[in-house]
Amino acid sequence: MIPEIIFVNKQTEFLGWKYIVKTLTKSFDVVRSVKTMSQNIYSILLPTFNEKDNLPIIVWLLVKYLDQSQLNYEIIIIDDASPDGTLDVAKQLQKIYGEKKIVLRPREAKLGLGTAYIHGIKHASGNFIIIMDADLSHHPKFIPEFIELQKKENLDIVTGTRYLGDGGVFGWDFKRKLVSRGANFLSQLLLRPNCSDLTGSFRLYRKDVLQELVSRCVSKGYVFQMEMIVRARELNYTIGEIPITFVDRVYGQSKLGGTEIFQFAKNLLYLFATT
Numbered sequence: 001m002i003p004e005i006i007f008v009n010k011q012t013e014f015l016g017w018k019y020i021v022k023t024l025t026k027s028f029d030v031v032r033s034v035k036t037m038s039q040n041i042y043s044i045l046l047p048t049f050n051e052k053d054n055l056p057i058i059v060w061l062l063v064k065y066l067d068q069s070q071l072n073y074e075i076i077i078i079d080d081a082s083p084d085g086t087l088d089v090a091k092q093l094q095k096i097y098g099e100k101k102i103v104l105r106p107r108e109a110k111l112g113l114g115t116a117y118i119h120g121i122k123h124a125s126g127n128f129i130i131i132m133d134a135d136l137s138h139h140p141k142f143i144p145e146f147i148e149l150q151k152k153e154n155l156d157i158v159t160g161t162r163y164l165g166d167g168g169v170f171g172w173d174f175k176r177k178l179v180s181r182g183a184n185f186l187s188q189l190l191l192r193p194n195c196s197d198l199t200g201s202f203r204l205y206r207k208d209v210l211q212e213l214v215s216r217c218v219s220k221g222y223v224f225q226m227e228m229i230v231r232a233r234e235l236n237y238t239i240g241e242i243p244i245t246f247v248d249r250v251y252g253q254s255k256l257g258g259t260e261i262f263q264f265a266k267n268l269l270y271l272f273a274t275t
């Protein structure tokens, strides 16, 4: 009789512990998921046109640096019917990393960089948006720095700058450097935006701020970047700057041509006259 009672007691004791462990594990899970839910979500927009060789590398680097920083994120690829098969590569990446991490939002034709961003924003589920080039000119290692500055100063926008501190440009020929410097100099002179790199396109925005800016922007091409900062200043949004290194692409070609430069000059004068 006595050994039986001891056995029953031992069994209830064991079941009791099992119950406590189970309940604790459940509560930890709840705490963990509440913590993740309250975290920010970052939507990274990658516009692509003929980037089949660059896309796998940039995605790998993004996953590496964002996972390392334990961030919640999604990568939205906006491909404009690239003839080199970029979309097929993007589909393979989606199979590898999953549909939650890699979101595909292709378009039927090459409709321009500015509208590619607008298209991406419509499908973004994050409360912060990161805009960057897909050709490895913008290194994902800078993203955690953008986020840290945004959090520290509670900023609306953080923009990468090639023209402050340790920032710089590598691999461009003299002509391209002149175009970039010239565009920045003229914009600074005419618009006085109080931002050192107006034409750069590596940026972090609060989503609602970006939506507001986009609704006020008239530019469609590369000049879109400059207009966003000018409009942000108009609306008194706060902007921080992080020095970045911009390295010219290894694979493929730049899509910036004479038409884009002409558009830039036209829109610069328009902004000068209207703001």
Ligand SMILES: Nc1nc2c(ncn2[C@@H]2O[C@H](COP(=O)(O)OP(=O)(O)O[C@H]3O[C@H](CO)[C@@H](O)[C@H](O)[C@@H]3O)[C@@H](O)[C@H]2O)c(=O)[nH]1
Binding pocket: 046, 047, 048, 049, 050, 051, 078, 079, 080, 110, 111, 112, 113, 116, 132, 133, 134, 135, 137, 180, 199, 200, 201, 202, 222, 225, 249, 253, 254, 255, 256
């Ligand atoms: N979807 C889509 N993507 C495009 C298009 N045009 C360009 N892209 C993508 O946009 C990114 C930048 O294009 P590049 O052609 O590599 O630009 P860049 O000459 O290197 O110019 C860079 O520097 C300029 C400042 O000096 C920036 O103004 C510009 O945004 C970009 O960062 C790349 O990922 C490219 O595939 C388009 O029409 N549609």
Ligand SMILES: [Mg+2]
Binding pocket: 133, 135, 137, 249, 254
């Ligand atoms: Mg480029």
